[in-house]
Amino acid sequence: MYAQIGILGLVFSSFVAAVPLSASAGLISAASSSAPAGHEWHRPGSGDSRAPCPMLNSMANHNWLPHDGKNIDLATIQSAFEAAMGFSTESFVGITQEALAVSTTGNSSTFNLQDLAHHDAIEHDGSLSRNDAFFGDDLHFNPVIWASTALRYGIRVPFSSPVITVETAAKARAARVKDAKRVNPAFNLTSQAGSIGETSVFLTAFWDESAGGVPKDFARVLFEEERIPYAEGFVKGNRTLADVVAMISKVGAVKV
Template sequence: MGGIIHNTAGVFIKLFVFQWDFALFLLNLVTPDHKEGEVVPKGAAGHHLSWPEYVPPKDGDSRSACPMLNAMANHGILPHDGKNITFVELNHKIRSTFNFAPSFCFFVPKFAADFLNRSYWKDRFDLEEISLHNAIEHDGSLTRQDAALVPDQGKPDLQLVHDLLAEATGKMKDGSPKLTIPDLSRALSKRRYDAKKSNKDYTESFFHNIFGSSNSSTMLTLFGGSINDLTPMLTEERFEEHWEPRIRSRFGLTMAKFNFTVLPVERGVNTKKVAKEREAEAAAQAETVSVQEAVTK
C-alpha cells in the first residue's frame, strides 16, 4: 500500500512540475528579460559578474561527473569539499548561479534524491554520489571516459574535452569560435561510436541518450556555445572571469524551452554515418600503407 501511495505522489509531483514549467515558459514570452550583467540576482555569488575565488579541489574533496556542479564547489558556491549538501540547497544555488527556471531546479535535484533513495526535503549527499552509473552519469559522456574504464568520474578527460571543443564551426559576435547544434550532434555521434568500441560494458538507452544530449546542450544555452567560456569550465571546472549565464529570461530556462535545443541535438546524432566514415578512413590508410610497401620493395 505504501509503495502505491509513494508512486502516486511521484506521478502527481511530476505532473505539477511540468504544468508549472509550462506556465513559466509562457510567462517568459510576455515579460522583459534581465538586463545584461543583472542575470545573477543581488546577494548571490556572481552578481554583477563577480565570482568567488576559484580554488581547485584538494585530496579528499568530493566531485561529480557534472562540470558545472564541480565549478560551483570550486568557487565555494557549494561547500568546497563537495560534501553534506542538501538537495534543497542545490536547488536554490543552481537557480541563482545559472538562471534555470525554478521548476527545472526542483525537478533535477528531486530526481537525484529519488535515485539515491533519499528524501529531497530532509537528506544530504556528497557530489560523487550523484555519479551513480546510469542515473545522471552515463556512458558516452563528452567530458568523461566511461565509468567501466575510469571509475573516478570527478575529473574531466582533457583529450575528450579537446576533441569536443575542436568540433566548433560557428563564430561568436566577436569572431571567437562557437559550438553549434550540428557541432554538438557530430561530437556526440563520434563519442557514442568510440565508447561502444572501447567499452565492452557499454550501455545505451533512449533515456540516457536524451540525458546526454540535455547535459551537452547546456553548453549551447547557458554558455552560448562560446569556446572561450567553455574551455575553463570543461578543463578546470571554473567560471571564466566576468561570465554570466546567456539565458536572460525573467523566469529562467524552463524545461519546455530547453527542449528546443535538446531535441534537435539528439535528432542530429548519427553513429552509422560515423561508422562509415571510420571504415573509409581505415580503408584509405590501408591502401596508403600498401602503396608505400610496394614502393619500398
C-alpha cells in the first residue's frame, strides 16, 4: 500500500514538473506551419486579455479571435468558433449573452476575455485547469489543478488508451468537483450544468468518431499551451448546438 502511494506521488509530481508554469509560457515556436495561413500560434502579449477558458485563449492565440482578447462581440464569437472549431453559428449565442452581462468594456455589445473570470457567471468552482475564486486566482492556468485532471485523463500514463472517452472525461470532471468541495469552504456549484458543459464542449470540438474519443495530445496542447492542436492532426469538423446538447446528455449519464 505505501509503495503504491509513493508511486502515485511520484507520477503526480512528474505531471507538475512537466507542465508549464503558465499556459502563456508556450512550448513551441511562434508560428506553426500546420496552422492555416494567418492563424499561426503567437503567445499573448503583456497587455492582452485572456479568459479562464483554454479554448477561447487558444483561438485568440491563433488570431481567430482578436489577439488582444478585447472588445469581442457576438458576431466575432460566431465567426471564430465556426472558422476555427467548426461549430455552427447558433452554438454559443447563450454563452456570449452571459459574457456580455459581465462586460467591463463600457459597451453592452462587447466583452474582454478576462471578463469571463467574473465568479459564478460563466466561470465556476471546480474548473479542470483553474483554481477556485476563493483562493484568489480563477483566471490563470494552474499546473497543480491541471495535473490532477491530466492524470485522470491518462495523459502521459504509459500503456493507456490514446484517447479520452466520455466515461473518462465525465469521471475526471466529477473527481475535480469533489476535490474542490473538499478544500474550498466557499465552494458553490449550485448547478452542474456549467461544469458538464465545459467538458462537453471540449469533447465535441475534438471528438474523433473512429477512435471513440478525444486524442490525448489534443487535450495536452489545448490546456498546457493554449494552442489549437493543428500540428497533432486536428481538423475541424461540422458541429452544431444539437451535438453539444447530445454530448451533455452523454456526460451527464455517466455514473460517477
